[in-house]
Amino acid sequence: MTTRDKYTDVPAPFSWEVPSAGDARFTWEYDEGRARLLSLYQKGKDKQWDAQLRVDWTQDVDPMNPIGLPDEFHPLFGSPMWDSADEAHRAQMRQHFQGWQFSQFLHGEQGAMVCAAKIVEVVPDLDAKFYAATQTMDEARHVEAFSRFLQEKVGLVYPINKHLTSLLEDTLHDSRWDMPYLGMQVLIEGLALAAFGVLRDMAAPGSLAKQVLAYVMQDEARHVAFGRISLKDYYSQLTEAERGEREEFVVDACYLMRDRFRGEEVFETLDMDVEACSEWVNTSPLMIQFRSHLFSRIVPIVKDIGLWGDKVQTAFRDMGVHDMGGFDIESMMKADEDQAEELDKAHAEMAERALEVDQVIAAGAS
Numbered sequence: 340m341t342t343r344d345k346y347t348d349v350p351a352p353f354s355w356e357v358p359s360a361g362d363a364r365f366t367w368e369y370d371e372g373r374a375r376l377l378s379l380y381q382k383g384k385d386k387q388w389d390a391q392l393r394v395d396w397t398q399d400v401d402p403m404n405p406i407g408l409p410d411e412f413h414p415l416f417g418s419p420m421w422d423s424a425d426e427a428h429r430a431q432m433r434q435h436f437q438g439w440q441f442s443q444f445l446h447g448e449q450g451a452m453v454c455a456a457k458i459v460e461v462v463p464d465l466d467a468k469f470y471a472a473t474q475t476m477d478e479a480r481h482v483e484a485f486s487r488f489l490q491e492k493v494g495l496v497y498p499i500n501k502h503l504t505s506l507l508e509d510t511l512h513d514s515r516w517d518m519p520y521l522g523m524q525v526l527i528e529g530l531a532l533a534a535f536g537v538l539r540d541m542a543a544p545g546s547l548a549k550q551v552l553a554y555v556m557q558d559e560a561r562h563v564a565f566g567r568i569s570l571k572d573y574y575s576q577l578t579e580a581e582r583g584e585r586e587e588f589v590v591d592a593c594y595l596m597r598d599r600f601r602g603e604e605v606f607e608t609l610d611m612d613v614e615a616c617s618e619w620v621n622t623s624p625l626m627i628q629f630r631s632h633l634f635s636r637i638v639p640i641v642k643d644i645g646l647w648g649d650k651v652q653t654a655f656r657d658m659g660v661h662d663m664g665g666f667d668i669e670s671m672m673k674a675d676e677d678q679a680e681e682l683d684k685a686h687a688e689m690a691e692r693a694l695e696v697d698q699v700i701a702a703g704a705s
């Protein structure tokens with residue numbers, strides 16, 4: 340069995356080589372680390388988990404609605420395309436849209452793993468290299484979890500979206516060491532985190548998708564903290580012109596990402612009227628709201644790390660997300676971590692109860 344059999348459209352070539360720039364940096368200073376980064380590194384080590392064990396993979400998943408979402412949240416819900424579709428076609432739309440979304444998470448996670456490994460290589464200080472090494476492992480686990488969910492439970496995989504491809508390319512091409520942080524940790528992961536959050540909160544309680552998303556989000560809360568600590572220090576030392584370049588990158592990337600979650604590939608694959616579907620998705624109030632919500636993690640972080648010049652603020656105003664600069668990112672991250680812990684607690688209680696039932700049955704039998 341190979342992933343090749345699961346692709347809706349087999350990518351050719353079947354691999355992707357991205358020319359990457361930036362020097363590999365060594366340091367001979369092994370002692371002086373920033374306390375906040377070192378404690379984050381410690382936390383990264385303490386909170387490692389095994390995707391094969393922590394997630395209950397024995398659970399049944401309906402491949403036609405793998406996340407278990409209500410129809411009201413389907414991007415085409417209420418459209419003429421949705422209303423005229425029979426149940427079999429609607430089921431297909433559910434499966435493909437959710438499969439497409441998780442596929443982008445999967446490829447994005449591989450991008451995150453590659454970027455985290457690149458940060459290990461190019462970042463000057465040992466404390467950041469240490470932390471990025473734990474993150475590389477976290478991202479490997481995320482790839483593992485999304486891949487298993489898609490292949491085993493959904494049964495299909497979509498190729499990487501072209502906007503995600505070009506964003507990853509820009510991020511990796513750049514020789515400045517802070518760019519993988521900014522492109523990956525702040526922008527791509529920030530966007531993904533907001534999307535994970537929506538799906539985690541809407542997924543059926545106790546479902547497999549909810550577990551995968553909650554556990555991945557627990558790790559991502561640390562990754563965001565890493566980006567914030569490292570970039571805040573660094574950006575405060577840059578010249579106005581240097582900061583301006585980063586702000587330009589943020590603006591371009593944010594406009595690009597607004598186009599990432601349209602899912603045209605799904606309409607093409609299902610032989611639907613791509614233009615009519617795209618038009619619906621572009622103008623549906625629910626989708627407009629969803630797209631602006633995707634910036635709820637990015638905007639406060641961009642502000643926090645000091646990339647809050649005119650260009651960025653104007654773009655965020657234009658996108659209608661400027662007010663998100665006031666969101667309390669710290670408490671959002673804390674809530675993500677708590678949700679994962681609560682799921683663990685609920686599972687432990689359920690396992691305990693199952694054991695008690697087994698014991699009672701055994702006692703009755705003897």
Ligand SMILES: [Fe+2]
Pocket residue numbers: 448451477478481555559
């Ligand atoms: Fe990740």
Ligand SMILES: [Fe+2]
Pocket residue numbers: 451478528558559562
């Ligand atoms: Fe991450």
